[in-house]
Amino acid sequence: MxxxxxxxxxxxxxxxxxxxxxxxxxxxxxxxxxxxxxxxLLPSGEEAPSVSFTDLRGNPVRLEELRGQKVLLYFWAPWCGVCKAVTPNVRWLASSDHVEVVTVVSTRENPASVLAADPESFSDRVLVADDAVARAFAVRGYPSFYVIDEEGIVERSFLGYTSRLGLWVRTRF
Known part of the structure; x- marks a missing residue:
């Protein structure tokens, strides 16, 4: 036995x-x-590019205006399947108070119509970026993320799907 x-x-x-x-x-x-x-993507420890976006009303917004708070830049495209899967996780993170989530949409995508189709999928702050901004942040794929600290320094950058836990950890530590 x-x-x-x-x-x-x-x-x-x-x-x-x-x-x-x-x-x-x-x-x-x-x-x-x-x-x-x-x-x-831009390496950690480098100063974030000095760029201008526009909000959905057409008002200019400079990245420097967000200094003093930790920021997650979420570069998104409407045709991106991974973006659709990760957007609920980004929205969950946007409900926290430890990081300002900024959704960035390309001017090539007609942002107003894209956002009007599903406004609940996005964070409260949505900015529109032209190709120069995408080049400055070396965005070649979607979704691309940048965590920028209170001083305007890139803490980390990453590309592709990430879970709620992954977003939380990457923006906390």
Whole structure:
């Protein structure tokens, strides 16, 4: 009887060891892909570009006006499936008080009509950016995120899907 239990335990341990190896390999590959995706974004520790946006009423807004508070810039596109999946997470973060969430929409997308179609999907602050702003922030894919500290320094940048927990951690620490 003990031999059967030992055999079962050995097989179970072997199974778990294989799954753990697979999980570690998956996490390494996922991390590498994530790093590669965002390699072109502005690096941490660099001053955020001095750029101007417009709000939905056409008023100019300078990024410097947001100094004194931590800001999450969320570059978004309406045709982006990942953006549609991550927007509820961004909206959840916008309801917190530790970071100002700014949704940035390209002028190429006719922002007013895009936002009118689903106004509940966006944070309270929506800004419109032209191609010069996208170039200044090295936005080549969507969604792109920048966490900018109170002094206007890029804390971190990342690209692609992120969970609520991922957004919270990236804007807290």
């Amino acid at each position: 003990l031999g059967v239990a030992d055999d079962l335990a050995t097989r179970w341990f072997s199974f778990l060891k294989g799954r753990l190896r697979d999980l570690v390999l998956f996490l390494v590959v996922l991390s590498a892909v994530s790093l590669w995706q965002g390699h072109h």
